[in-house]
Amino acid sequence: xxxxxxxxxxxxxxxxxxxxxxxxxxxxxxxxxxxxxxxxxxxxxxxxxxxxxxxxxxxxxxxxxxxxxxxxxxxxxxxxxxxxxxxxxxxxxxxxxxxxxxxxx
Ligand code: SF4
Numbered sequence: 001x002x003x004x005x006x007x008x009x010x011x012x013x014x015x016x017x018x019x020x021x022x023x024x025x026x027x028x029x030x031x032x033x034x035x036x037x038x039x040x041x042x043x044x045x046x047x048x049x050x051x052x053x054x055x056x057x058x059x060x061x062x063x064x065x066x067x068x069x070x071x072x073x074x075x076x077x078x079x080x081x082x083x084x085x086x087x088x089x090x091x092x093x094x095x096x097x098x099x100x101x102x103x104x105x
Contacts, residue, residue, distance in 0.1 A: 037074035066091030
């Protein structure tokens, strides 16, 4: 098996068996799982490519989806805490997240 590394966490996709119906996850469930919020991630139901565009590619579609996502703040917080370098997280690009971090310091 070939090992590879990308900006997407290895466990980005929540096991469909545990996914359940979006929006009905109880907040207390899976609290020990830092990625539990992904159960309600809108991007998991769309084209993941839009969230990891090639350099110079458009981020508009991904950001539009993020703007209506219920777990936007959890997603952004996770990306900031884990120093995610690639892709759109919580509606912000890498550059926008870096700016936000600098402002927070
Ligand atoms: S805010 Fe955007 S990137 Fe984060 S989970 Fe929602 S749709 Fe996905």
